[in-house]
Amino acid sequence: NAGVTQTPKFRILKIGQSMTLQCTQDMNHNYMYWYRQDPGMGLKLIYYSVGAGITDKGEVPNGYNVSRSTTEDFPLRLELAAPSQTSVYFCASQTGGSGNTIYFGEGSWLTVV
Amino acid sequence: QQQVKQSPQSLIVQKGGISIINCAYENTAFDYFPWYQQFPGKGPALLIAIRPDVSEKKEGRFTISFNKSAKQFSLHIMDSQPGDSATYFCAASKGSNYQLIWGAGTKLIIKP
Numbered sequence: 073n074a075g076v077t078q079t080p081k082f083r084i085l086k087i088g089q090s091m092t093l094q095c096t097q098d099m100n101h102n103y104m105y106w107y108r109q110d111p112g113m114g115l116k117l118i119y120y121s122v123g124a125g126i127t128d129k130g131e132v133p134n135g136y137n138v139s140r141s142t143t144e145d146f147p148l149r150l151e152l153a154a155p156s157q158t159s160v161y162f163c164a165s166q167t168g169g170s171g172n173t174i175y176f177g178e179g180s181w182l183t184v185v
Numbered sequence: 186q187q188q189v190k191q192s193p194q195s196l197i198v199q200k201g202g203i204s205i206i207n208c209a210y211e212n213t214a215f216d217y218f219p220w221y222q223q224f225p226g227k228g229p230a231l232l233i234a235i236r237p238d239v240s241e242k243k244e245g246r247f248t249i250s251f252n253k254s255a256k257q258f259s260l261h262i263m264d265s266q267p268g269d270s271a272t273y274f275c276a277a278s279k280g281s282n283y284q285l286i287w288g289a290g291t292k293l294i295i296k297p
Contacts, residue, residue: 103283112290113290114290115229120284122283130284164228168283171217174221175230179226179228
């Protein structure tokens with residue numbers, strides 16, 4: 073059981089470039105999340121989805137976009153990369169709602185130079 | 186009122202000692218309080234969780250203590266081991282709102 077899989081693991085982007093972080097889960101979870109974690113800091117929610125075709129903004133959505141065309145996939149698009157987007161990005165998924173375990177991917181390390 | 190405040194930011198404990206990490210919240214509607222453990226280079230993983238109808242929950246060497254009146258909860262790691270060295274996050278959520286409100290994390294180092 074692969075769980076939550078993120079690609080790429082590491083990426084260096086130049087300022088102004090765009091890219092997509094891929095996330096897929098094989099647990100048939102309805103809820104999916106994208107977080108960013110800056111060094112020494114906690115997790116900040118970027119976007120989330122409660123099911124295919126439904127997405128919504130989290131705490132720090134500016135500079136990002138998401139889509140959810142299938143239950144399994146939840147890609148995160150970075151448009152016009154900025155140094156402030158240098159971070160570690162985590163995709164996560166969860167079945168049902170409150171009180172259920174959130175399963176995280178292993179993270180994608182992004183550096184914008 | 187949505188915040189969860191976690192302390193300390195970092196903690197060094199000798200092997201065999203007790204590690205204690207504290208969290209405080211304001212929103213009395215919170216009804217689910219998990220702790221997640223994150224090893225370097227990995228994503229967080231659920232360690233233990235509690236609901237406010239109990240004051241304590243123990244799983245092996247890990248215990249959550251919950252003080253509803255003080256709006257605080259804490260993680261205790263007994264007989265701390267070097268393998269427990271990780272970053273620990275507390276979090277909270279309320280009712281049907283599945284989104285977790287996260288603490289800022291505590292980097293725990295267990296010295297051999």
